[in-house]
Amino acid sequence: MTLQKLKVAFLGPLASFSHQAAAxxxxxASADLLPHVSFSDAFASVQKQEADYAVIPFENSTNGSxxxxxxxxSDRNNQYKDVKVCGEYYLTVHHCLLVHKNSYPNGLPSYDGKITKLYTHPQAWGQCEKFLNEYFKGVERQDVSSTSKGAEIVSKEKDExxxxxxxxxxxxxxxxxxxxxNIEDRADNTTRFLIFRNIHADRTAGTTLDFESSSSQTPIPNGDSKSAEKEKETTRKTLISFSIDxxxxxxLANALLIFKAHGLNLTSINTRPSLRxxxxxxxxxxxGRKVSVENDDAVxxxxxxxRDVTESCRDLGTWKDQLGVSI
Known part of the structure; x- marks a missing residue:
């Protein structure tokens, strides 16, 4: 029997950085990569089990979250209650300033200042500020749904x-x-993508891909001592959300002290408005935590x-730390 390919959602259109990260x-793995017009559509496809995984940008080393x-x-309306993080991927991001075919055959030295508008995803502006301020100061900036969409607009524009x-x-x-x-401000400009799955999906429940964390439910095969040692050395990351009075x-201090009490090393804190x-x-x-018998149930x-010191809290997933592996 031929196994059906995995379906992986990402923010489209094709040729976006999200497409590259998914690929x-x-x-x-044997996977079909499926572009979606928005992050919410990609999330919804995993919640509805129309896709097995979604690859979504989470933060950039230059421009933040x-x-x-x-x-x-935040899932304020409880739309994605079954969607959790299961992995991460670091993509080194190199940006280019794209123009219509053959408009400047000699490259930047031949640029005559005639470009009137620039397009890209909002995250990209802050990653290329030095270049933009030097060559395109005052030029109108137009946000679009993805960097690839900006390239598509340039390819179709005939008049401007x-x-x-x-x-x-x-x-x-x-x-x-x-x-x-390579117009990015920093050569080490990197975007971290989180990989999501539906925790109730049968198709992914029995699999452990390279980016996923094995657990007590998915033990290392007997006799594979090298794999066992490597697994013990691997850092696990966990993402938790909560709200307080x-x-x-x-x-807030009471909530944060709980992580220290259980040997969990805080690596980042973000906030979003509750809208309540x-x-x-x-x-x-x-x-994060190093795997050990002592901290197996720390999370x-x-x-x-x-739950005793917050108004609500949610486990958003645990996965294998890829920092130092993908970069």
Whole structure:
């Protein structure tokens, strides 16, 4: 019997950085990569089990967190209750300034200042500020749904001289030229993508891909001592969200101390508005731990204690730390 290919959702269109991240993170698996027009559509496809996984950008090393992803994880209307993080992928991001085919055959030295509008995804502007301020100061910036969409707009524009910030991959796909390459502010500009699955999906319940964390439910095969040792050395990351009573002094401190009490190392904290009352927030805490017999149930114990000091809390998933593996 032929096994059906995995279905992997990502933010489209084709040739976006999300497409590249999905292709690279699932390169060892048999998978169909499915573009979606928005982050919420990709999330919904996993919740409805129309896709097995979704690859979604979470943060950039230069420009910080992707608020659209945090808003989806806030899940204020309980739309994505079965969607959890199961992995991560780090993609080194190199941006190009793309222009219409053959408009500047000699590259940036021949640029005559005629570009009137630039297109890209909102995250990309902050990653290329130095270049933009030097060559395109005052030029109108237009947000679009993805970097690849910007490249597509440039390829179809016939009347106006426009440009886009996107990848070489997008330039080749849409048939446009790179006026300049590697225009990002930092050479180590990297985007971390989170990989999501539906915790009730049978198709993914019995699989452990390279980016996923094995657990007591998915033990290492007997006799594979090298794999066992490597597994013990691997750091696990966990993402937890919670809300607190903002009127209670020390409420946030009490919540954060629980992570320390259970040996969980805090690596990042983010917030988004709760939308229940102005100036009240949902907190997102990412923590890590080295696998050991002693801390095997540390996350579960921390969650139990958090329920006593927060108004609500949610386990958003545990996965294998890929930092230092993919970069």
């Amino acid at each position: 690279e993170s699932f390169k060892k 992707v608020v659209q992803t945090l808003d989806l994880l 001289c426009v440009g886009a910030i996107a990848s070489h991959f997008a330039a080749e796909y849409h048939g446009v030229d790179a006026l300049a390459s 903002h009127s209670s002094p020390g409420a 009352r102005a100036w009240q927030y949902i907190f997102f805490v990412e923590c 579960m114990k921390a969650l139990n204690d958090l």
